[in-house]
Amino acid sequence: xxxxxxxxxxxxxxxxxxxxxxxxxxxxxxxxxxxxxxxxxxxxxxxxxxxxxxxxxxxxxxxxxxxxxxxxxxxxxxxxxxxxxxxxxxxxxxxxxxxxxxxxxxxxxxxxxxxxxxxxxxxxxxxxxxxxxxxxxxxxxxxxxxxxxxxxxxxxxxxxxxxxxxxxxxxxxxxxxxxxxxxxxxxxxxxxxxxxxxxxxxxxxxxxxxxxxxxxxxxxxxxxxxxxxxxxxxxxxxxxxxxxxxxxxxx
Amino acid sequence: xxxxxxxxxxxxxxxxxxxxxxxxxxxxxxxxxxxxxxxxxxxxxxxxxxxxxxxxxxxxxxxxxxxxxxxxxxxxxxxxxxxxxxxxxxxxxxxxxxxxxxxxxxxxxxxxxxxxxxxxxxxxxxxxxxxxxxxxxxxxxxxxxxxxxxxxxxxxxxxxxxxxxxxxxxxxxxxxxxxxxxxxxxxxxxxxxxxxxxxxxxxxxxxxxxxxxxxxxxxxxxxxxxxxxxxxxxxxxxxxxxxxxxxxxxxxxxxxxxxxxxxxxxxxxxxxxxxxxxxxxxxxxxxxxxxxxxxxxxxxxxxxxxxxxxxxxxxxxxxxxxxxxxxxxxxxxxxxxxxxxxxxxxxxxxxxxxxxxxxxxxxxxxxxxxxxxxxxxxxxxxxxxxxxxxxxxxxxxxxxxxxxxxxxxxxxxxxxxxxxxxxxxxxxxxxxxxxxxx
Numbered sequence: 094x095x096x097x098x099x100x101x102x103x104x105x106x107x108x109x110x111x112x113x114x115x116x117x118x119x120x121x122x123x124x125x126x127x128x129x130x131x132x133x134x135x136x137x138x139x140x141x142x143x144x145x146x147x148x149x150x151x152x153x154x155x156x157x158x159x160x161x162x163x164x165x166x167x168x169x170x171x172x173x174x175x176x177x178x179x180x181x182x183x184x185x186x187x188x189x190x191x192x193x194x195x196x197x198x199x200x201x202x203x204x205x206x207x208x209x210x211x212x213x214x215x216x217x218x219x220x221x222x223x224x225x226x227x228x229x230x231x232x233x234x235x236x237x238x239x240x241x242x243x244x245x246x247x248x249x250x251x252x253x254x255x256x257x258x259x260x261x262x263x264x265x266x267x268x269x270x271x272x273x274x275x276x277x278x279x280x281x282x283x284x285x286x287x288x289x290x291x292x293x294x295x296x297x298x299x300x301x302x303x304x305x306x307x308x309x310x311x312x313x314x315x316x317x318x319x320x321x322x323x324x325x326x327x328x329x330x331x332x333x334x335x336x337x338x339x340x341x342x343x344x
Numbered sequence: 345x346x347x348x349x350x351x352x353x354x355x356x357x358x359x360x361x362x363x364x365x366x367x368x369x370x371x372x373x374x375x376x377x378x379x380x381x382x383x384x385x386x387x388x389x390x391x392x393x394x395x396x397x398x399x400x401x402x403x404x405x406x407x408x409x410x411x412x413x414x415x416x417x418x419x420x421x422x423x424x425x426x427x428x429x430x431x432x433x434x435x436x437x438x439x440x441x442x443x444x445x446x447x448x449x450x451x452x453x454x455x456x457x458x459x460x461x462x463x464x465x466x467x468x469x470x471x472x473x474x475x476x477x478x479x480x481x482x483x484x485x486x487x488x489x490x491x492x493x494x495x496x497x498x499x500x501x502x503x504x505x506x507x508x509x510x511x512x513x514x515x516x517x518x519x520x521x522x523x524x525x526x527x528x529x530x531x532x533x534x535x536x537x538x539x540x541x542x543x544x545x546x547x548x549x550x551x552x553x554x555x556x557x558x559x560x561x562x563x564x565x566x567x568x569x570x571x572x573x574x575x576x577x578x579x580x581x582x583x584x585x586x587x588x589x590x591x592x593x594x595x596x597x598x599x600x601x602x603x604x605x606x607x608x609x610x611x612x613x614x615x616x617x618x619x620x621x622x623x624x625x626x627x628x629x630x631x632x633x634x635x636x637x638x639x640x641x642x643x644x645x646x647x648x649x650x651x652x653x654x655x656x657x658x659x660x661x662x663x664x665x666x667x668x669x670x671x672x673x674x675x676x677x678x679x680x681x682x683x684x685x686x687x688x689x690x691x692x693x694x695x696x697x698x699x700x701x702x703x704x705x706x707x708x709x710x711x712x713x714x715x716x717x718x719x720x721x722x723x724x725x726x727x728x729x730x731x732x733x734x735x736x737x738x739x740x741x742x743x744x745x746x747x748x749x750x751x752x753x754x755x756x757x758x759x760x761x762x763x764x765x766x767x768x769x770x771x772x773x774x775x776x777x778x779x780x781x782x
Contacts (some may be wrong), residue, residue: 170741185758202741
């Protein structure tokens, strides 16, 4: 599904990703944990195609294609979805119109005809229920005036609508209370399938109580320094990141 | 202000002679009071002449350049245009007035079953023949030097009179067409009067048609909104290639009256709009909204002035601009609050998106407040298209072009949403979509 080999990237004058490797197979859920400033969000932004970052070397292939050569929209059309850490408020653009345009542009890319209005509305209704998002929110401007929890639920709602094959969740748990966290995690769990992979980026272990990963990676200083089964997350929670940092420095 | 510095060197040499010719020929049969008004206006115009860029009000808009090309104020009616009414009008049910280069056009379709007392006609014939006294009272010499030039040279224009207690549901469309192969200075003049408790919706549309030379359209509109009356005035400046539009509107509001206006400027070369609102009674409300989308070397200048003369009035200005290419824009909004105009609420906002590195906007608020219990504010922002929002939309699969259009449309929608006439709103939404796709 996704293969990242020896990726080096950053902003001009500062390298942030320093030799990052990751293999994600279809249906797998990978968690990437790590202290602040280790490059987790930079990684997710690079994968989604944000042009502020410069890739200096390395390879990223996504479903057999060179991801780095694709525009952000083509990455999305190929089935990559980034749930933003800070979803943008876009006044004046209705959530529903925007999703309809997105869905139909993705369908056009796959040589499919635009979705019929009534099928689209049916889909909206069905997917909204998944994240317990109220109908009124779907009709408002994109994220405008949404609470933190509503914004994150809206991200998962969009994910459900666009049916991507790889979902990157960038600190989706940040700013969520326990109820909202449960709703978001339930939504994600319902979307898990053998064809769909997840990369869950998080600072805290608590999200992983709900979205149980197959593999946990620890990222530090721009690369993965430790990988292990889901129990690794619990160990990190107990011992903190200093333990990994120390191990890394000693190595 | 700086008008003292502007010397009257700005009077095109042939204009005085042309004015005399017009007085002795075209205007010769007019009543004396009107000829006197024309002379007085020409004198007032001559004090300053065409404003130069040294005048503060015209600092960013070079009207002298517009008048420096050869032009003539002497021209005749044209009656041989092949107009397709289904394309040039916005609302098929409206009452229609057509003017060509400042003259009434024969195709004007005046509805015969207007409510009692309503007048929708033209100033030069119907106005002077049937409503001379009204014109004598209402045709004042308001506005700046270019408005004075209009007052001296006007040929014709709309006369709209809505009597007391009359609610006119049918919108009135005033269409002005600039046309021909003669570089004329057209001076249409409109007069709109809404008496106590009346209401009307008016659409003023400016276009050019088969225009093979440059034409200056220097129009002036006086609007008086009586006690408890409401006027909605929509102004569209589109498809005016080769024409330079100079338009001044002076609105006088009496107590409890409402005036709402939208100025939408799209495809044109040069536009200067002056919008002066005088809130002369208590509890008046006035909403001034504007949207302009420019490209190429277009120039759009919106000057507004809201005068709060009485207490408890509210005024609200929202102007938005989307500028591309090497186009230039100006927004200058003045709010003047008299000492007695306590409890005034006056707001002003100018927001602009620059799509290119070579486009420019000059925006300037001017607040002059002499009362001490008021709420007045102004805000201005100019920037590029929101890159964060653009990335967000692209990350969901929208192509860059369609994401930009979606964002620009959202930006423009604030102004479009203030339009109450659904027919017009749909027309403009489509027009703007076409323009942005451009």
